[in-house]
Amino acid sequence: MSTRRSGKVVGPCPSLDSIGPEILKQFPHLFNPLNIGNICIRNRVFISAHTTVLAENGGAGEKLIAFLEAKAKGGAGLIFTEAANAHPSGSENLHELCCWEPFFPEGLKKLRERLDLYGTILFVQLFHSGGGGTHAGMMEKSPNIQPSNIPLVCQGLVGTSHALRLEEVEDLIEGFAKSALICKDNGAHGVEVASSHGYLIHRFLSPMHNHRADRFGGDFNKRLNFLREILIAIRKKVGDGFPVGVRISCDDYIEESLSNEDVINICKTLDQEKLVDFLDITGSHEFIDRSLIHHYAVMDDKLGHMVPEVSNIHKNVSVPVLHAGRIINPRQAEDILAAGHIDMAGMTRASIADPNFLKKTIEQREADIIYCVGCAQACMGRVNNSQHVTCFQNPFTGREHVWGELTNTTNRKKIVVVGGGPAGMSFARIAASRGHEVSLYDDHYELGGQVLLAEQMPLSLELGTMARNLSRQVYQAGVEVCLNTSATSETVMAQNPDEVVLATGSKPYLPQNVQGIDQGHVFTLERAFTQSNLLGDSVLLIDNDGHQRGASTAAWLIKIGKKVQVVTEFSHIGSNFEMSLLRVRIYQIFFKNKIPLYPHYRLIEIGRKSVFFKDNYADTDLEIKGIDSVVVLYPPIAQTELEKALRATGKNLHLIGDCLTPRNIEYASFVGARLARSI
Numbered sequence: 001m002s003t004r005r006s007g008k009v010v011g012p013c014p015s016l017d018s019i020g021p022e023i024l025k026q027f028p029h030l031f032n033p034l035n036i037g038n039i040c041i042r043n044r045v046f047i048s049a050h051t052t053v054l055a056e057n058g059g060a061g062e063k064l065i066a067f068l069e070a071k072a073k074g075g076a077g078l079i080f081t082e083a084a085n086a087h088p089s090g091s092e093n094l095h096e097l098c099c100w101e102p103f104f105p106e107g108l109k110k111l112r113e114r115l116d117l118y119g120t121i122l123f124v125q126l127f128h129s130g131g132g133g134t135h136a137g138m139m140e141k142s143p144n145i146q147p148s149n150i151p152l153v154c155q156g157l158v159g160t161s162h163a164l165r166l167e168e169v170e171d172l173i174e175g176f177a178k179s180a181l182i183c184k185d186n187g188a189h190g191v192e193v194a195s196s197h198g199y200l201i202h203r204f205l206s207p208m209h210n211h212r213a214d215r216f217g218g219d220f221n222k223r224l225n226f227l228r229e230i231l232i233a234i235r236k237k238v239g240d241g242f243p244v245g246v247r248i249s250c251d252d253y254i255e256e257s258l259s260n261e262d263v264i265n266i267c268k269t270l271d272q273e274k275l276v277d278f279l280d281i282t283g284s285h286e287f288i289d290r291s292l293i294h295h296y297a298v299m300d301d302k303l304g305h306m307v308p309e310v311s312n313i314h315k316n317v318s319v320p321v322l323h324a325g326r327i328i329n330p331r332q333a334e335d336i337l338a339a340g341h342i343d344m345a346g347m348t349r350a351s352i353a354d355p356n357f358l359k360k361t362i363e364q365r366e367a368d369i370i371y372c373v374g375c376a377q378a379c380m381g382r383v384n385n386s387q388h389v390t391c392f393q394n395p396f397t398g399r400e401h402v403w404g405e406l407t408n409t410t411n412r413k414k415i416v417v418v419g420g421g422p423a424g425m426s427f428a429r430i431a432a433s434r435g436h437e438v439s440l441y442d443d444h445y446e447l448g449g450q451v452l453l454a455e456q457m458p459l460s461l462e463l464g465t466m467a468r469n470l471s472r473q474v475y476q477a478g479v480e481v482c483l484n485t486s487a488t489s490e491t492v493m494a495q496n497p498d499e500v501v502l503a504t505g506s507k508p509y510l511p512q513n514v515q516g517i518d519q520g521h522v523f524t525l526e527r528a529f530t531q532s533n534l535l536g537d538s539v540l541l542i543d544n545d546g547h548q549r550g551a552s553t554a555a556w557l558i559k560i561g562k563k564v565q566v567v568t569e570f571s572h573i574g575s576n577f578e579m580s581l582l583r584v585r586i587y588q589i590f591f592k593n594k595i596p597l598y599p600h601y602r603l604i605e606i607g608r609k610s611v612f613f614k615d616n617y618a619d620t621d622l623e624i625k626g627i628d629s630v631v632v633l634y635p636p637i638a639q640t641e642l643e644k645a646l647r648a649t650g651k652n653l654h655l656i657g658d659c660l661t662p663r664n665i666e667y668a669s670f671v672g673a674r675l676a677r678s679i
């Protein structure tokens, strides 16, 4: 490995003694310490900034500290705080970090103390949204500000903005510098300036947003001045030796804005002018959907998808280059580092799914890692709805402050679980690991429930990883798993359980009042998939569910060569997606394949070759002709056939997951875990 970026170790660098020689041999790059400025980082894994909605009063309280502490304990070398607003015009949402809030310094000091326990380095991300951010609080309280007076017509931005006057720009620069000093004085080892993802500084860099005629706008060099002056002002305040870096998108992935080449030039300039100690390279302009999708990617995309563009930057600069973007397992990180593409691997959602992924690697327990599947559902999806971050596979994440560590039970019980989907598995693994004697019944030959169907569909292929993550843990926790077994109340009672948990999931629903719904050419998703040989060439998909299943079904039908049309009662296809990325991808597929879409229409009648609808507003008729097969998707209904018989036994009975209320995987694994902690 090149050592050109590692100088003399001047800071305390925790020893590698606790890592066995076998692991060091397998991961020589991952566990090689790195110097950034005066700071030595114990390994090459960092956690990039990620907003959590766990901050309190503008600072890090116990919720956020416990969340980040779990990652430090799990072995991460360097942790960035989430975006910390560097100027009062940024936001007044107190569930975010705000450097000027009175509570911020105290919270930062406490956070540093906690990370010090594990030898983890703490950097703060200094940020200004420019307003128009994704959170309601931002939009309500901060006017949008922009380099220039240009109405914003992108998917993620709202309306017009206030064009910054010169003295306002200068005040912002001062704000960043003051904020950096607050961070330095209160425990941060370093800071980075967020200049990425279409937020304020990025907009100064981009010719698409910056039409200014003063020293902050015009050619490449002038557009760089806002960032340049921020970095100079920060250095003046914090002095030498304190690491200052920049987070920047490697490419905006849209013609109108910055290309990879433009960003290489920016990074080269920052490096040559000695304005940065490191570069944290990310990607995309988040306010434009077709660009945003490059940042997070969807489940079916390649891992490490932005590495080529980042590597181009790495080749042109001398400071360490950090990068996060679908690096999900330590072996993948080792390979990217070994190839010399980057100097540190960001594994952010990897740590949300499993804060202990590195510890497990060190302990030679890679099989125990809960690998992130890239759904962006319970992390990004929730945060975008102003709910605290978590993971749909790991409900402990984001709840560390309330749930704490699992405790062993003092009252060991015999528990029978019926149903091996996400809810049943989530319950069984946690109850068993607390010391209960757990038996799990499922009528399939493999654990996973409906996830096993989903994993065979485009856009949700990685859900199989999720099922296997959970099922591995079920076996490892010592659960007695009885597959191919349709449990009855007799089977259950034969075990003489203290508690019974029903997790039998949901089943498809077809509205029986619709004339023609019972015909052979009308399919549920499940039947369409298992009897796809019966589908004709021209397939009409009626998606009145609006969740990921509908998108995956459409993508699957297109993939197997059907002539597809899609109708929904909702305002658009995918209106109930938890995360907008999948909507972007499915619309890319729809438009590329010229798929006719009919939003706002409710189903009236299914004929042999035609299907009849009425619109939701004026009741006008729509007849879609020439249809061979119809696939109908409604929200599923709870499958509770066993409930009555089990209630009659008088045993303690708990219903969890879809068989209580059909919702999503996140809900299923959350309620399973919540019950298992309390029983």
Ligand SMILES: Cc1cc2nc3c(=O)[nH]c(=O)nc-3n(C[C@H](O)[C@H](O)[C@H](O)COP(=O)(O)O)c2cc1C
Residues within 6 Å of the ligand: 048, 049, 050, 051, 052, 082, 083, 125, 194, 196, 247, 282, 295, 296, 324, 325, 326, 327, 346, 347, 348, 349, 350, 379, 380, 383, 389
């Ligand atoms: C819940 C969530 C919040 C995020 N908030 C921020 C943020 O505050 N600032 C930032 O620069 N990036 C933010 N990101 C982007 C991450 O830093 C990272 O670039 C992205 O998750 C891709 O890396 P990964 O695949 O390792 O997760 C956020 C990501 C997630 C999942």
Ligand code: SF4
Residues within 6 Å of the ligand: 349, 350, 352, 353, 371, 372, 373, 374, 375, 376, 377, 378, 379, 380, 390, 391, 392, 393, 394
């Ligand atoms: S919710 Fe999905 S993307 Fe987010 S951390 Fe969990 S598995 Fe990864």
